[in-house]
Each structure stands twice: as C-alpha cells, then as structure tokens.
Amino acid sequence: MPIEIKFNAQGQSLGLRLSRSFAPTLKEDPTEAEVISHKLLIRAGFIRKLSAGIYSLLPFGLRSLRKLERIIRQEMDRAGALELLLPTVQPGELWKESGRWKYYGKELLRFHDRHNRDYIIGPTHEEVITDLARREIHSWRDLPMNLYQIQTKFRDEIRPRFGLMRGREFIMKDAYSFDADEAGAEQSYRAMYEAYNLIFQNCGLKFAVVEADSGAIGGSSSHEFMVLAKTGEDNLIFCDCGFAANQEKAELKDYATLAPEEMNQALEKIYTPNCHHVPELAALLDIPTGRIIKTLAFNAAGNPLLTLIPGDRKINLTKLKNACNGAEPRLLTPEETEKITGAPLGFIGPIKTKLRVLADLGVKRLDGGVIGAGEADWHYRHARPDRDFKVNQWLDLAIAENGDPCPRCGQPLSTQRGIEVGHIFKLGAKYSHALGALYSRADGLEAPLIMGCYGIGLGRTLAAAVEQNHDHNGIIWPLPLAPYEAAVLPLQVQNKNMTSAAETLFQELLNARVETVLDDRDERPGLKFKDADLIGYPFRITISEKSLALGQVELKRRNTQEITMLPLTSAAAVITQLRNETGITA
Ligand SMILES: [Zn+2]
Structure with missing residues (x-):
C-alpha cells in the first residue's frame, strides 16, 4: 500500500519503515562504554565511535x-x-589578543595553515x-x-x-x-x-x-x-526553601559537631601504635570519629600548609582553593608529608608546627579532641585550639552533607546527583x-x-536524558526528544490482513502528525519487542493474529509499562490524544 509522506517542522519525514532504516542495534553492551547513556546510545543505534571522543550521529x-x-x-x-x-576554525591572533592563547593549555587544538599562520579549532x-x-x-x-x-x-x-x-x-x-x-x-x-x-x-x-x-x-x-x-x-545540595548548590561549592554554617569537651582536662599524650586512619584510632580509643581532629598536609603554589577538620567530615577542596587565593591545593604524598612535617601520615598535627594552619569552624565548636602528636605512633587527647595549638585562619572548609543545616534557613539539606x-x-x-x-x-x-x-x-x-530515563531494557525517551513517538509492530508480516491493518494505522498516525515507525521487518516478534524497548519509542502498538481477530491492537507505554487494548478503528485517535496531552507536536 503506498504511504503518503508527511513532513515535520524540520522538513523531515514523519514516518519510516524499519525495513528501510539504518538503526543498527546491538545485543551486547559495547566493551569500551562505561556509562549507561554511552552503552544504550550505541546499542540502540544512535551513535557510533569514529575515534577517541569523536562520534558519528546515525539517523535516529x-x-x-x-x-x-x-x-x-x-x-x-x-x-x-x-x-x-x-x-569553527579561528585565527590564533584573536586568542593572542584575549590572552587565552597562553592560558588555555593543551585542550586548545592548534595548527598551522599553508602560510604557517596559527589557527585553532x-x-x-x-x-x-x-x-x-x-x-x-x-x-x-x-x-x-x-x-x-x-x-x-x-x-x-x-x-x-x-x-x-x-x-x-x-x-x-x-x-x-x-x-x-x-x-x-x-x-x-x-x-x-x-x-x-x-x-x-x-x-x-x-x-x-x-x-x-x-x-x-x-x-x-x-x-x-x-x-x-x-x-x-x-553532587547537588537542596533545601525546601529553594536553596540549591553544587556540593563542591555549597557554603555550610554551623553544622552539628559533638559537644565541647570539659574545660579542665589537660593535654595528654597517648600511645596509638599503627593507627594511621581515623576509624582505627576511634576504635582503639573507643570514641566517636567526630572526636578526632584530622590533620592533612597540602601544598598550594609552593607553600605547604596544614588543615584541620573533624574526623567525620570531608574537606572541600574548592573552599580550600579559595582560601589559598585561587591556588590549586595538592594533598602531599606520604613521603612528602613525612619530609615536611617530620611525622608519618596519620600522626601529623598542629602542635608546635611552623606551617600555616587552616581549620574548619567545626573544630572550634568541637573545642577539644584527639589530634596527631607530630611523631610516629603518638596522639594527644583533650587538645584544644588556642590553648594547645595555634590556628592561623578559621573558615568553612567542610563538604555539606545530607542533613546539614541550610545556609539560608537552617532546615536540613538533602542531596541528589x-x-x-x-x-x-x-x-x-x-x-x-x-x-x-x-x-x-x-x-x-x-x-x-x-x-x-x-x-x-x-x-x-x-x-x-538517557541517564535519567532508562531501565534494564533500554532507553525511555521523554516524548519531546524521542526520534519517533510511536512504533507499529505487525508481528507476522506474511499475513496480508495484518500488514494491511498495520499500514492503515501507520498512515492514520502520520495524518495526525504522530512521528511513527512501521516495523515491517520479517523478524521474530521477540526481536521486534526488544528493539522497540531498546530504542525507547514512547508508544508501542502491536498487532498480533489474536488481537486482529478481535479487531484490536495492544498499546504499551514505554514509561509506565502500562498495556491497554484499543479497537483498531480508533487506535490512531486515542494515541494522538495521548501524544498531544504529553508533548510538543510536529
Ligand atoms: Zn533552606
């Protein structure tokens, strides 16, 4: 049956026969793909790799x-x-004028033309x-x-x-x-x-x-x-008040720490053999990890420094970078740490150090805890800032976590990726x-x-969109981004009545401007179902011998998995209405 071709707003054909398509699907995950969208876009025949980080977009x-x-x-x-x-090609001269020729680094692809002039992509x-x-x-x-x-x-x-x-x-x-x-x-x-x-x-x-x-x-x-x-x-941080920030950058005010220690306890040196890490030390001393003051050694623009933070918190490198006037802080290696501080990693501390000490405000609220003694196998307990060690700068250095107070309103923050x-x-x-x-x-x-x-x-x-919308069978395209909105699957293409019913429905959907594929391939029903789920058409319409005998088609919605039987004669109208309720029309 000849199909009348219709076009969408981009001048593209609204319909496609899958027997005439180029959407090579794969059964297995490609080995080089690490993330879900990468795997699924290759498997569903949307993209192919040409070279590292360079992809061809196939028709879908x-x-x-x-x-x-x-x-x-x-x-x-x-x-x-x-x-x-x-x-796309730009003269290098412009980048020299802006100063970025020097600063952009190796990410800028530079080349010469035949006159030996500088160009970039x-x-x-x-x-x-x-x-x-x-x-x-x-x-x-x-x-x-x-x-x-x-x-x-x-x-x-x-x-x-x-x-x-x-x-x-x-x-x-x-x-x-x-x-x-x-x-x-x-x-x-x-x-x-x-x-x-x-x-x-x-x-x-x-x-x-x-x-x-x-x-x-x-x-x-x-x-x-x-x-x-x-x-x-x-990692993103949210609050019901509308505050939202990147966890890397989210400011944090007065998060909860353990209560301050009793004021009158004297500094006490304790033997802590082989306790290089916070959890081991907490277990040995039978105290919560939040009572330990973790010391880390960094180098920022050639200057070594120490940071202090409660043992149950993580240090925010963006905040540390800002505190170092924008110089990228680099955590010292165990060898460098020992050379510069005189103590192995896990035992370094701020007492009697000559290095600059930056401390998270949580350490101030904690006011007393266990800290590295600056020599192998020893720590101090009841160490208090100002009394036992000097802090050059107090600041917000911790990463905001789920449940921490919102910096705007104080309500608990939640996290999402x-x-x-x-x-x-x-x-x-x-x-x-x-x-x-x-x-x-x-x-x-x-x-x-x-x-x-x-x-x-x-x-x-x-x-x-694929990372957000998929399941173990494939992509679940949001309607506005789906390559085609509907797929009509006649399960036995040798059956003339079935083919004719499918083509009529295909034409009706195109007339209603629903972007549709007709799976007219002579393939097993199982393969047609698998491909439809993998590619992720929002509406899948199946015509089987059984449904045809009843004058019906089966509609499956990809996002809800919901299955409904529709009369063949009104199927196009129902699907058009469902499509119009959801999204943009062609
Ligand atoms: Zn808030």
Whole structure:
C-alpha cells in the first residue's frame, strides 16, 4: 500500500519503515562504554565511535538532536536572541589578543595553515563574537543584542570518555549578550535564565538550577542547569526553601559537631601504635570519629600548609582553593608529608608546627579532641585550639552533607546527583576590554560592551536524558526528544490482513502528525519487542493474529509499562490524544 509522506517542522519525514532504516542495534553492551547513556546510545543505534571522543550521529541520533535544536531555537528566539553561525576554525591572533592563547593549555587544538599562520579549532567563541561586535556594534542604539549559534566545537580532553557525555568534538548552543551597562546585562541574564528553564521543561526533563559560585554578594553571577540522575557526576545540595548548590561549592554554617569537651582536662599524650586512619584510632580509643581532629598536609603554589577538620567530615577542596587565593591545593604524598612535617601520615598535627594552619569552624565548636602528636605512633587527647595549638585562619572548609543545616534557613539539606547540561555566566567587560569592543553612549562617550555568555551542550543533554530515563531494557525517551513517538509492530508480516491493518494505522498516525515507525521487518516478534524497548519509542502498538481477530491492537507505554487494548478503528485517535496531552507536536 503506498504511504503518503508527511513532513515535520524540520522538513523531515514523519514516518519510516524499519525495513528501510539504518538503526543498527546491538545485543551486547559495547566493551569500551562505561556509562549507561554511552552503552544504550550505541546499542540502540544512535551513535557510533569514529575515534577517541569523536562520534558519528546515525539517523535516529540526529533526529533526537534536531528535536532538541528546535526546542532550544524556539525559546532563544522567543527571548529575542538572534541566530547566526560563526566559523569553527579561528585565527590564533584573536586568542593572542584575549590572552587565552597562553592560558588555555593543551585542550586548545592548534595548527598551522599553508602560510604557517596559527589557527585553532574553536572550543568556544568569545573571541570571535567579540571581534564581530567591535566591528559592527557602534552605538547605544544597537543595544541590547543577544547572538547565538548551534555549532560543533572541539576540546582536546586528555581522557575523553562517556560517549556524548564528554566528547572531544561536541555540539553546543552558545549565546553571547551585549549590553550598555550592568543593569542591562542583568536583564539579559534573567531572560536567559527564564529561557533555559523553559528549554529543559520542554525537553520533558527533571532538572535543577544551582548557583555555580557560592557566597557571591548580591546574587550569583553564574548558574548551572543540572539534569537530575542517580548516575550524575555532580553532587547537588537542596533545601525546601529553594536553596540549591553544587556540593563542591555549597557554603555550610554551623553544622552539628559533638559537644565541647570539659574545660579542665589537660593535654595528654597517648600511645596509638599503627593507627594511621581515623576509624582505627576511634576504635582503639573507643570514641566517636567526630572526636578526632584530622590533620592533612597540602601544598598550594609552593607553600605547604596544614588543615584541620573533624574526623567525620570531608574537606572541600574548592573552599580550600579559595582560601589559598585561587591556588590549586595538592594533598602531599606520604613521603612528602613525612619530609615536611617530620611525622608519618596519620600522626601529623598542629602542635608546635611552623606551617600555616587552616581549620574548619567545626573544630572550634568541637573545642577539644584527639589530634596527631607530630611523631610516629603518638596522639594527644583533650587538645584544644588556642590553648594547645595555634590556628592561623578559621573558615568553612567542610563538604555539606545530607542533613546539614541550610545556609539560608537552617532546615536540613538533602542531596541528589545531577549532570550539568547548561551554564549561564556574566562576563562583564573581560573580553570587550581585551579586544577593545567599545560603543558610543547617548552622551557621546565611549564605553566597553558588557557581555554575558550562555551555553547548552546538546549531545550532553541527550546523554543526560538517557541517564535519567532508562531501565534494564533500554532507553525511555521523554516524548519531546524521542526520534519517533510511536512504533507499529505487525508481528507476522506474511499475513496480508495484518500488514494491511498495520499500514492503515501507520498512515492514520502520520495524518495526525504522530512521528511513527512501521516495523515491517520479517523478524521474530521477540526481536521486534526488544528493539522497540531498546530504542525507547514512547508508544508501542502491536498487532498480533489474536488481537486482529478481535479487531484490536495492544498499546504499551514505554514509561509506565502500562498495556491497554484499543479497537483498531480508533487506535490512531486515542494515541494522538495521548501524544498531544504529553508533548510538543510536529
Ligand atoms: Zn533552606
């Protein structure tokens, strides 16, 4: 039966016969894949690896990507942003002007052209867009302006893993706003904040927005959009009051410690042979781990230092880095620790040390505990700050944990894992200063353009959608991102009546603009079911000899696993209605 072809908003055909498709599915997990989205996107025939961190999108993968692009474009355009397309290859000169030629490191893929001029493959486009702005934006009348593109980028990651989650070549939506002043830049930022919320809502994803830098006065100048998934690489902290932050950066105020020790107990040296670790020491002394003051030795920009923290807490390296004026702290090796402190790891301590001591405020509240004696096999008990050892700086150094008090309202925090898919950021005049992007104000004076930048990783968003929505059988696409919304499965293609019923239903669904595949392959029913579950079509419609005899089809929803029998004659209408209730239409 000839099928009348219909097209969606991207000009793509709404329907596909699987006998004519290119969606090579695999029975087994590919060996190189470590994360679920990587395994499932390969197995379901969405992507194939070409080289380390470089993937081909097969037709189903590209269809999902195009749907995501459409969702992004709609909200960007609604917010007043204008789409353009900048080159992938950029002259090295621009990066020398901005200073990033020197600082970007090996992630920047550099090469020479035939005239021996420096070029790079763009990992990001601040330089190129600022160059365009300095040439073309001259007056306050041109502002505000927000320009965006959806484009392939390249970052030469040292260990690209996890498929689309962290490739070397990847597709990004990046936007750059230009404003006359800070107030305008704030408005542009808020508009993108709202647009991003709508984008991830329209994708049908569960997500959270977290402040990307903690403790910023007068509101954060950077937010991360996180798809929530148990397998996410970021730990997030939430409170019912609306506070949300990355655990790496979440500030922490007055979390609970053990009660202070009795005031009058004298410092006492105790023999603790071979007790290198907090749990062993706590067991030997029969005390809670929270009574031990853990000492760690770091090196930050060539300066060794000691940190103190209660034994039941973990140190937050981002907070330590901030305390070291941005120098990356590196934990000393056991050999370095012994050389610099004179004691083996596990026995070092702040008493009589010459090193700078940074202590978590929890140690102050604890006010007395067990601490390394600074010599092998010995500790002190009842050690109290100020009386027995000196602290150069008290600060918040601990990682916020489940149940700790919210820094805003004091209620207990909860934790969840997430995957960063979007990031919005105020750039200020950083690039307009460096590249001289100035405009004339209404009073005739010249001023630098105030910029913001706004990114979404598209491949990463698709991977995150899979991490959030899957089961042991395969992907469970949220309807807006599914390559096709429905699959019609006639189980015996030699049966002419069955084939004809399936093709009629296929045509009815296409007429109703439901994106549908017809599994007309001459394959076992088991394989058709397995592929449908693996690929993750939201609606699976099966026609068997038994159902056909009753004039019915079986509808299975991929997300709820719910099965219903529908009359063949009204099946298309019911499925169309269910689709329209859930999502975006073609
Ligand atoms: Zn709160």
